[in-house]
Every structure is written in C-alpha cells, then in structure tokens.
Amino acid sequence: MRFDSADPDLWRSVLERAPDLVMVSDFASGRILSLNPAGIRLVGLRDAADAHARTTAEFLTDAGLAQTPVVEAELARHGHWEGISELRHFGTGAPIPVSVSTFTVCDGEAGPAVIATIARDRRDRPTQDRRFRKALESTAHRAREQHALAELGQLAVDAHLDTLLPAAVDAAATLIGVQCASISRITDTGDALEVLAYRGQPPTPHAFAAGPASQPGYAVATGEIVICPNRERETRFATTTMAGRGLRSGISVPIGDAAGWGVLTVHSARPRDYTDRDVAFLRAVAAVLSAAIGRIDAETRVRHQSLHDPLTGLPNRTAAYRRITAALHTAHRDRTLLALLLVDLDDFKIVNDSLGHAHGDAALIRLARRLAGAVRPADTVARLGGDEFVLVCEDIGTADAATVLADRITTALRTPDHSTGTPVPLRASIGIAVSDPTCTAEELIRRADLAMYRAKSTGAGGHALYHPDDRDSYDADRVLRMSTDLRTALDNDQLTLLYQPIFDLRRGAVTAVEALARWAHPTLGSISRTEFVAVAERTGLIGPLGSWALRTACRQAAAWHPTDVGIRVDVSTVQLRDRAFADQVADILADTGLPAHRLGLEISETASASVTTHTVAALTALHELGVVLLLDHLGTGHGPLGYLIRYPIFDSLKIDRSYITALPGRRPEAVVTAFTTIARAYDTTVIGDGVETRAQLDTLHACGCDFAQGSYLAEPAAAGTVAALLRPQS
Incomplete structure (x- = not known):
C-alpha cells in the first residue's frame, strides 16, 4: 500500500485525534474555520458549529486579550509566535492557561490567508501556572496603567483642572490599590496645602500641613518623591495626620517644575513596600498633570495678555x-x-x-x-x-x-x-x-x-x-459709520490708489510717483484722505490701511517694467511703532518682486519727532534693507535738525506745500533756500510738494530744489495713465 501524504482524510484523522487544541481561523476577520474535538472539549463548546459562529477574540480572557498586540505584531513581522496565554471556558468562564504556537499560512502572493493555532492545557502544572498567572496579571495591570495614562493624556490636552484632577486621583487610587489618593497645592500664604481633589475613605481632608508637618508638605518642601512604607518607623516628617485617619503608608510625588506646583499622594491603611512600578506610574501621572498645568498656565497668560495693556497692566x-x-x-x-x-x-x-x-x-x-x-x-x-x-x-x-x-x-x-x-x-x-x-x-x-x-x-x-x-x-454718527464702512472697504478691496509723478527739475523726467489712497463711499461720496485716515487712526484701522496701500503700490510699481521709477508711500506713526513693520516691508518686497531701492517711505516730520526706541529700530532696519526714507511735511513739525543729527538715515526732505504755495516771495524763497542748504549739509535731496504754477516751479528750481510734484506738473492719476508717462523712459 502506497502512503499518500496529500490525502485530506489522513490529515483530518490526525487532527481529530490530536490531544491538544488545533484551530484554524480567517486571517482578516478572526472567524473560526476549523476546531478539532480536543479544542471543543477544552473550551466547553457544544460542537463544531458552535465554534464556527465565533471569532478568536472570544476564546481569550482579558489577560489573554492584553497580549494580542504583541502576537499580531510577531505574526506580521515573522509569521509565527510562541508563548503562554489564557483561554476561557465558555461554560464556566474559568480561565484556562495554555502554551500556544500560532503561525500564518499564505495563499500564494496574496499574503496570509489563515492563522493556525495549537494550544496545550497547562492546568496540570501548578507552579508554572502561578508564574504564568502572575505574568499575565502584570501584563494586564500594565495595560490598564497605559490605558489610564492615555485617558489622562487626552484630558490634559483640552480639559480643565476640575475635570482632570479627579480623574487623576481615581486612576492613582485604583491602580496602586490604596484606600485614598489626593492632589494638594500650597496656599498663597504658604502655611498649608489645600486639597484640590480626593478619592477614598472619609472624612475628606481639606488641607495638609506644610513642610515636615505632613508627608505631602515634606514632598513639596524637598521637591523629591517621598515613600513611607510604615509610618511607625518614619522620622523625616510628622505622621499625626496619617495616624488620625488610620493610614499606615504612602507615596507623595511632587507635581510641576523645580518651584513645585503641588503634590500627588496615595495612602494605604496597611504597611506596604511600594514597588518601582508603583512609583513609576505615579510619576507618569504627575508628569501628565505637569504638562496639563503648563498648558493651562500658558493659555491663562495668553488670555491675560490678550485682555490687558502691556504698559499699564490694566484691562485693554x-x-x-x-x-x-x-x-x-x-x-x-x-x-x-x-x-x-x-x-x-x-x-x-x-x-x-x-x-x-x-x-x-x-x-x-x-x-x-x-x-x-x-x-x-x-x-x-x-x-x-x-x-x-x-x-x-x-x-x-x-x-x-x-x-x-x-x-x-x-x-x-x-x-x-x-x-x-x-x-x-x-x-x-x-x-x-x-x-x-x-x-x-x-x-x-x-x-x-x-x-x-x-x-x-x-x-x-x-x-x-x-x-x-x-x-x-x-458728528459721532458719521465717524462710527465711516469706521464700519472703512473696514468693509478694506475687506472687499473697495479703496483705490492714484499715482502722482515726481519730476527731476534738472532732467524734466519722472523719477518717482507717490501713491495716494482714495475712497469713493457708496452713499457718502468721495471721502477726503485726511478724514478717513483720521478715522482709521482713531479706530485702530490704520495698520491694515497702511499695509494695503503699501502692498498695492509695490505690486503696481513692479508691474511698470522695465523702468527704474520709484514708488513713494506714506507711513503712519502707528506703523512705525509696530515691532514687525520692517519685516512686513521686507515680506511685501519679496512677494511683489520690487527692488528695495525703488520703494520710498514718506514719514511726516510730526510723526518722526515722536520718536521711540521702536521707531528708531524700525527706521534703521528699513534703511539697512535699502528702502528710501523721506522726511515729509518739512517745516510743520518740531525740531527736525536735532532728529537729522541723531539719526542721519533720511534720503530726502519734502518741503510742505504751505511753503510752496507762498512762492514766489522774498521770505518764502529764503525759507526754501534754507531747507535746500540743510539738505546739502546732510547729503540729502529736496522735494517741493504742491506746485500749482509755473512761477512756483521756476522759483523752486532757482532755490536749488531737486524734485517737485503738484497739479501744475501732473494730477494724481490711475496706474494706466501714469504708465504712459513712464513708457518713454523705459
């Protein structure tokens, strides 16, 4: 008779007579495909049909289920796993310790198709069983610890302390297996620790004594973990409170940084040698609490800063x-x-x-x-x-x-x-x-x-x-309405820029253009720039308004290509006092592709006189960036000479139109000549603003002025119109 190793009846007979559990399950779903008679008897099922209605997870106790991540990882990595686990009896629910060998069976290139498992009953080996059960209990306990820490970690992300602290003391008392757990914090007076959360036997303590007068107080004072196996042998701190509450041992773990936020304490009614694992778990809980407290403190600081004035400390x-x-x-x-x-x-x-x-x-x-x-x-x-x-x-x-x-x-x-x-x-x-x-x-x-x-x-x-x-x-109604409508206009891009050329008086050519904001209100009509800028300054919109004008002007100037004509933009005092203003200008230049030397920022003499360390730093940074700085409205402010001596970073001085309007005439000509002399002394150029007649233009030229702008030379116009003036210079 020839032996056929592929005969299915042969292997079916072997499996049916095998004394150990032999089970085959689907890899993907865990559904039982086959279970031999020994396995059916071992776990207390009725028959094979009863087995086929179940999955592998139903065969395991909680301790056995705790091992499944390790088993699945080994099967995925090596295709097999051997070790000890715990099945459950479906009839009595009793645990069944078993030795397990499990491996995957592949279906060609499709990958693992089924899992084969062989399990041997270990209940007749009491010594090994106790060791096994201890290992399983340790694994299960560790899994519960990790689960508790994961839940606390989630609470630490977004929960308030009144939710997190009770959850922390519950986890500590349950997993350490003690009668009570508490979280306490040193009071403002420093003479006691207020109990913020408590779980355990009554009465609930409201405070612990500070320093060596109690175990929690001693832990906060020293900043160290304090373990007390038996209060009767304790000499470091007073144990009167523990004795009064019938407690014999405990652990106190400080919460927070070196300064100490508070302390997590567990107490037991019996003397106890706490394990390294007990201490490690409580340290992990304290670390989660520290992280949460840091997050809450940071949120509190941010909230306080967002609602308080940094200079006076008052609400903003x-x-x-x-x-x-x-x-x-x-x-x-x-x-x-x-x-x-x-x-x-x-x-x-x-x-x-x-x-x-x-x-x-x-x-x-x-x-x-x-x-x-x-x-x-x-x-x-x-x-x-x-x-x-x-x-x-x-x-x-x-x-x-x-x-x-x-x-x-x-x-x-x-x-x-x-x-x-x-x-x-x-x-x-x-x-x-x-x-x-x-x-x-x-x-x-x-x-x-x-x-x-x-x-x-x-x-x-x-x-x-x-x-x-x-x-x-x-007319407060008008101011209020304009402030609201101005914000809407900025959000919906309803403002426009006109551009007024600035001419070189020696060459007669356009050397730069000044960007001038215009607002055509849908119902109030054209709003003067003076009025809506004043509203913006009063209502906190001057920053967004200035940023819009600067970005729009730079984008337009970059589009006038090829040309080296500069663009000039007014800058407010509010913008100059912004620590990030120079960086904003650099970002706008990078975004629009406009070279720094083509951008000129016009700072009024009045604004420049209100100098702070922040404005000086901003102007210096802009100067180093290569941006042209112009001192605007020369003759209307306070003490420009002293400012120029202290901060010689301006490239040009712009004479206020009130002086140009008075030309020609002996006194105004003398003033303009004096301005040009000052400019030469500081190696800067001079611009005359507001030229309306030929006589004014000729007088400016005779006084040594370098540049001029005004309605006589060119009215402010749209970008397309100005482009036509620039084209011959390309």
Missing part, C-alpha cells in the same frame, strides 16, 4: 468693552445706574516731545495708578489705547456721584508726583455718561465720547456730563 479695549456690556446688563436687570467715565490725557504729545517717550510712558503708568486709586474696589479701570482710559462704575447711585468721582480724579492728577524725578502735573479731560433703561453699550460709549469732546472744548483738565445737545457739536 477688548476687556473694557466686555466689562461694559456685562455691567450694563446688570444695571438693566437690577434697575441701577452704570456710569462710564472716558478719560483723555491733555497735551500728552507735548510731554512726549519735550521729555521723551520714556517720560510719556511713565506719565501713562502714573495716570493708570491714580485712576485705579480714585475709584471703588469693584469699579473697572481700563486703557482703550494711546492716552485714553475708561472707568466702568456700577451702581453709581446718581449722576452727581459720577461727577464727584471726576472731580476727585482731576484733583489727584493736578498733584505732582515727586517720586518720578519729573514732577510734571497731569491734566485730563473726562466725559461722563450714565445709563438709562434703554441705553446700549455702544450708545453709552458714544455718549461718554461726546461728553469728553465737550470737556476738551471748554479747556484742559475739565469734565462734562453727557447732554443730548452734545450730538450737535460732534
């Missing part, structure tokens, strides 16, 4: 408007009066110009301090920006009480502060508005603004209570 405009809205809601609900005091420092520019911006900043800080000292503790003092502050006073009682407060503020400001080294008295104009049952937050702010405008009109250092007649003296 955003925070003030939120406070006003909330306070007005309370006033309407409780039928009380809310007073709003808008405070604007008088002649602040003179302080800056005469004493410098360091003294100006000191004056603002002093004003903030005195405002805060003049109001009630529950009132809010905020800085809206620049030299403008607002006081929000809830439940003021009467309008007269608000007026008395304004009197108290103006009196306090008049008293010089000799501790500053510059005992200059301050004066501020204050506008007062008191709420009524129908008043909105916007209306209340507008009323205070109108009252402040009237206070300024009557002289510096006064105050005024809002009166309906104030509307006649200041």
Whole structure:
C-alpha cells in the first residue's frame, strides 16, 4: 500500500485525534474555520458549529486579550509566535492557561490567508501556572496603567483642572490599590496645602500641613518623591495626620517644575513596600498633570495678555468693552445706574516731545495708578489705547456721584508726583455718561465720547456730563459709520490708489510717483484722505490701511517694467511703532518682486519727532534693507535738525506745500533756500510738494530744489495713465 501524504482524510484523522487544541481561523476577520474535538472539549463548546459562529477574540480572557498586540505584531513581522496565554471556558468562564504556537499560512502572493493555532492545557502544572498567572496579571495591570495614562493624556490636552484632577486621583487610587489618593497645592500664604481633589475613605481632608508637618508638605518642601512604607518607623516628617485617619503608608510625588506646583499622594491603611512600578506610574501621572498645568498656565497668560495693556497692566479695549456690556446688563436687570467715565490725557504729545517717550510712558503708568486709586474696589479701570482710559462704575447711585468721582480724579492728577524725578502735573479731560433703561453699550460709549469732546472744548483738565445737545457739536454718527464702512472697504478691496509723478527739475523726467489712497463711499461720496485716515487712526484701522496701500503700490510699481521709477508711500506713526513693520516691508518686497531701492517711505516730520526706541529700530532696519526714507511735511513739525543729527538715515526732505504755495516771495524763497542748504549739509535731496504754477516751479528750481510734484506738473492719476508717462523712459 502506497502512503499518500496529500490525502485530506489522513490529515483530518490526525487532527481529530490530536490531544491538544488545533484551530484554524480567517486571517482578516478572526472567524473560526476549523476546531478539532480536543479544542471543543477544552473550551466547553457544544460542537463544531458552535465554534464556527465565533471569532478568536472570544476564546481569550482579558489577560489573554492584553497580549494580542504583541502576537499580531510577531505574526506580521515573522509569521509565527510562541508563548503562554489564557483561554476561557465558555461554560464556566474559568480561565484556562495554555502554551500556544500560532503561525500564518499564505495563499500564494496574496499574503496570509489563515492563522493556525495549537494550544496545550497547562492546568496540570501548578507552579508554572502561578508564574504564568502572575505574568499575565502584570501584563494586564500594565495595560490598564497605559490605558489610564492615555485617558489622562487626552484630558490634559483640552480639559480643565476640575475635570482632570479627579480623574487623576481615581486612576492613582485604583491602580496602586490604596484606600485614598489626593492632589494638594500650597496656599498663597504658604502655611498649608489645600486639597484640590480626593478619592477614598472619609472624612475628606481639606488641607495638609506644610513642610515636615505632613508627608505631602515634606514632598513639596524637598521637591523629591517621598515613600513611607510604615509610618511607625518614619522620622523625616510628622505622621499625626496619617495616624488620625488610620493610614499606615504612602507615596507623595511632587507635581510641576523645580518651584513645585503641588503634590500627588496615595495612602494605604496597611504597611506596604511600594514597588518601582508603583512609583513609576505615579510619576507618569504627575508628569501628565505637569504638562496639563503648563498648558493651562500658558493659555491663562495668553488670555491675560490678550485682555490687558502691556504698559499699564490694566484691562485693554477688548476687556473694557466686555466689562461694559456685562455691567450694563446688570444695571438693566437690577434697575441701577452704570456710569462710564472716558478719560483723555491733555497735551500728552507735548510731554512726549519735550521729555521723551520714556517720560510719556511713565506719565501713562502714573495716570493708570491714580485712576485705579480714585475709584471703588469693584469699579473697572481700563486703557482703550494711546492716552485714553475708561472707568466702568456700577451702581453709581446718581449722576452727581459720577461727577464727584471726576472731580476727585482731576484733583489727584493736578498733584505732582515727586517720586518720578519729573514732577510734571497731569491734566485730563473726562466725559461722563450714565445709563438709562434703554441705553446700549455702544450708545453709552458714544455718549461718554461726546461728553469728553465737550470737556476738551471748554479747556484742559475739565469734565462734562453727557447732554443730548452734545450730538450737535460732534458728528459721532458719521465717524462710527465711516469706521464700519472703512473696514468693509478694506475687506472687499473697495479703496483705490492714484499715482502722482515726481519730476527731476534738472532732467524734466519722472523719477518717482507717490501713491495716494482714495475712497469713493457708496452713499457718502468721495471721502477726503485726511478724514478717513483720521478715522482709521482713531479706530485702530490704520495698520491694515497702511499695509494695503503699501502692498498695492509695490505690486503696481513692479508691474511698470522695465523702468527704474520709484514708488513713494506714506507711513503712519502707528506703523512705525509696530515691532514687525520692517519685516512686513521686507515680506511685501519679496512677494511683489520690487527692488528695495525703488520703494520710498514718506514719514511726516510730526510723526518722526515722536520718536521711540521702536521707531528708531524700525527706521534703521528699513534703511539697512535699502528702502528710501523721506522726511515729509518739512517745516510743520518740531525740531527736525536735532532728529537729522541723531539719526542721519533720511534720503530726502519734502518741503510742505504751505511753503510752496507762498512762492514766489522774498521770505518764502529764503525759507526754501534754507531747507535746500540743510539738505546739502546732510547729503540729502529736496522735494517741493504742491506746485500749482509755473512761477512756483521756476522759483523752486532757482532755490536749488531737486524734485517737485503738484497739479501744475501732473494730477494724481490711475496706474494706466501714469504708465504712459513712464513708457518713454523705459
């Protein structure tokens, strides 16, 4: 008789008589394809059909399932795995320790098709079984630890401490297997640790003693992990609290950096030698808490910075408007009066110009301090920006009480502060508005603004209570509407630039063009540049407006190719004080492809006189970038010579049109000649602005002026029209 190794009946007979479990399952789904009789008996199934209705995962206990990631990884990497695992009996649920050999069987190039598993019952080996069970329990415990840490890690990403801390003490108490766990933090006074979260037997502690008077206090004081196996042998710290609560041992793990945020503590009712694994798990929990606390602290700092003025530390405009809205809601609900005091420092520019911006900043800080000292503790003092502050006073009682407060503020400001080294008295104009049952937050702010405008009109250092007649003296509606519409115009690209050529008086050729912003309002008509720029400066839109003009002008100048004609753009003081302004200019030049030497930035003499370290740094960076700097409106500011001596970085001086309009004439000609002489001394060129007649042009030329612009030479025009003037020079 010939032996046929491929005979399926032969192998079926072998499998049916095998004493060990032999199982074949689908690789992809885990569905049981075949289970021999020994396997059916081992796990307590009824028959083969019962087995085919199940998957391999159903055969395993929790401890066995904890191994599946390792088994699957080995099968994927090597195609086989051998080790010990734990099956469950389907009838009784009892665990069945087994030795396992499992391997994949491939279907040609299609990859693994089935998994074959051989398992041998190990219940008749008690010593090995105990070792095996301990290993499985350790694996399962480690899996539970990893799961708990993963859940805590997810909470650390976005949860608040009141959610994270209870979850952390629950995990610590459960997985360490102790009677209680707590998280505590040192109080502001430093004499105790406040319990923030607790899980365990009553009574719930509210605080632990600081320092060596308790185990948590000792851990915070030393910054080290403190393990106490038995309080009866403890000498490092007092154990009175532990004894009073029936606790015998514990671990305290500091939370946070070296300064110490708090401490995680577990306590047991019995003496215990804690393992390295216990300590490692608690350290991991503390590390998760530290990360979460760092995230929350960073968010708190960012939130505080976003709502507070960096110079004075007071709430900023955003925070003030939120406070006003909330306070007005309370006033309407409780039928009380809310007073709003808008405070604007008088002649602040003179302080800056005469004493410098360091003294100006000191004056603002002093004003903030005195405002805060003049109001009630529950009132809010905020800085809206620049030299403008607002006081929000809830439940003021009467309008007269608000007026008395304004009197108290103006009196306090008049008293010089000799501790500053510059005992200059301050004066501020204050506008007062008191709420009524129908008043909105916007209306209340507008009323205070109108009252402040009237206070300024009557002289510096006064105050005024809002009166309906104030509307006649200041068109706040127009300013408010324009500020809203200007933002919309910027967002929807509804503004335009016109370009006015600047001519070289010696060659008669266009050497540069100045970009001039224009706004055709859909209902108000053409808005003068002076008006909408003033609105932009008042409402915080000057930065976006300036960036739009600069980018648009550079993009257009780059399109005029080939030509070396420059583009000139006005720059505001707000832009110059922006630390990132020079980088923004560099980015715009890179984006548009315009060479730096073709861009000229015109800075008014008044703005340049309000110099700070930030503006000097910005101008220096722009100069080093290769951008042309022009001092505009020469003759209208304060002390340009001193500025030129200290910062000789301007390439050109632009004489204000008021001097050009007066030409010709003996005195104006002498002034223009003096300007050109100054320019030559500092190796700069001179531009005459606002030339309207031939006589003015000839006089400028005779006085030594280098360049000129004005309606006589060329009106501001669209880019296409200007391109025609530039084309012959290409």
